Amino acid sequence: MTMGAADKREEVIQAWYMDDSDEDQRLPHHREPKEYVSLDKLTELGVLSWRLDADNYENDEELKKIREERGYSYMDFCEVCPEKLPNYEEKIKNFFEEHLHTDEEIRYCVAGSGYFDVRDHNDKWIRVWVKKGGMIVLPAGIYHRFTLDTDNYIKAMRLFVGDPIWTPYNRPHDHLPARKEYIENFLQEKGGGQAVDAAA
Ligand SMILES: CSCCC(=O)/C(O)=C/O
């Protein structure tokens, strides 16, 4: 994530504020007019992003370096489509329930695409569209959810530090240490300012 890399990332990762409509979750749900969110703003929320060479993930030195630096020892793949994902309908429903994890959620899209929705400082939904080559890290304690887009397919590499724990804690789970730490690190004003998160 060096300076100048942002443009390349934006080809495979885009983010925008969502509308309030109850229409199909797989639609883009742009506001009118559209309100895009920069990758820098996502970084402020603790959401990290990279663009990598998805056709070469087996021999990619950049991926190797990220894994080494961040301690991502575990790796597997999750393909989201009815043929490959057991209990597909139930999983799709659960992924879209607003939740948090007590560890980072690290997903590298090697094929297809999907939406990772995250809450901002004011509890508004930001939709993060991740396409082939996009890798994101959602920090522990951030409220989020996932849905396929209208192409209905994603193959994601899942990374983890040590043995994976996939447990989702559906909102509200504000008493968890991971949530408190997230608020302290990313949502609270520093220097005696007021907390912007109602749950703080
Ligand atoms: C594209 S991976 C499936 C979504 C997932 O694993 C998750 O935890 C969503 O929050």
Ligand SMILES: [Fe+2]
């Ligand atoms: Fe999750």
